[in-house]
Amino acid sequence: MVTAGCATSHHETRAPIPLAPPCGIVYSADGAGSFFSFTSALMEAIRGSNAALRVEPVNWSHGSGRILSDHFDYDNVQEEGCRLAARILLQKQTFPDTKVHLIAHSAGAAVILSATEHLPPNCVEHIVLIAPAVSADYDLRPALRTARCGIAVFHSELDLGFLGIATGLSGNTDRTWSAAAGRVGFRPVICEPSDAELYTRLRQHPWNRCVLWTGNRGGHFGGYRICYLQHYVLPVLTTPSVLF
Numbered sequence: 001m002v003t004a005g006c007a008t009s010h011h012e013t014r015a016p017i018p019l020a021p022p023c024g025i026v027y028s029a030d031g032a033g034s035f036f037s038f039t040s041a042l043m044e045a046i047r048g049s050n051a052a053l054r055v056e057p058v059n060w061s062h063g064s065g066r067i068l069s070d071h072f073d074y075d076n077v078q079e080e081g082c083r084l085a086a087r088i089l090l091q092k093q094t095f096p097d098t099k100v101h102l103i104a105h106s107a108g109a110a111v112i113l114s115a116t117e118h119l120p121p122n123c124v125e126h127i128v129l130i131a132p133a134v135s136a137d138y139d140l141r142p143a144l145r146t147a148r149c150g151i152a153v154f155h156s157e158l159d160l161g162f163l164g165i166a167t168g169l170s171g172n173t174d175r176t177w178s179a180a181a182g183r184v185g186f187r188p189v190i191c192e193p194s195d196a197e198l199y200t201r202l203r204q205h206p207w208n209r210c211v212l213w214t215g216n217r218g219g220h221f222g223g224y225r226i227c228y229l230q231h232y233v234l235p236v237l238t239t240p241s242v243l244f
Contacts, residue, residue, distance in 0.1 A: 122146070124146055134182075145198065153202070158207060
């Protein structure tokens with residue numbers, strides 16, 4: 001569970017007072033640098049599709065443009081993940097019927113995954129990770145237990161600049177130097193028979209040329225495309241099933 005020691009010094013430590021949700025809530029974590037470009041694109045995609053979802057930005061960064069500080073400070077990632085978990089729990093305690101979804105791009109995936117380590121099973125509906133800048137060997141079991149409808153991962157072998165060369169030199173956001181999940185997908189961590197069943201909640205979507213019409217060309221920011229979000233990502237958030 002969440003402890004008081006999870007709070008960071010550079011952000012307000014008090015969780016915001018939850019609002020009565022007229023619809024599902026999507027907590028969205030952008031990549032390093034606090035540009036909120038992904039979250040802004042997601043909001044526009046939702047407005048254009050009239051999806052019954054409200055986006056809540058996750059401000060986990062050290063500040064605008066501080067990409068390296070965010071990428072290398074894994075302690076901050078874990079603290080902000082804990083802070084996000086407290087925020088989600090307060091929302092669920094105040095409005096138990098709220099359907100909560102988690103979505104992240106790039107380094108933001110580390111924050112979302114860290115948050116799930118402090119949440120009870122089936123606490124959220126879906127988790128969506130787009131070009132996650134964490135190791136392909138990252139242990140998803142806590143996140144899989146937390147997501148009632150499973151985890152969707154969108155990755156691309158063409159993401160060579162950011163998740164190939166850059167992470168090869170500096171490591172992934174979770175301070176590992178193996179292949180990034182955003183380029184090759186996640187590899188299951190199976191330690192006992194029940195883990196194999198748990199990993200049936202994971203759905204991985206490698207980039208394919210068939211999505212070129214949306215403007216997503218397989219690069220690190222291809223998931224920002226409004227058309228791609230509307231046709232391939234939002235359906236995941238609105239499908240009450242692990243079979244997406």
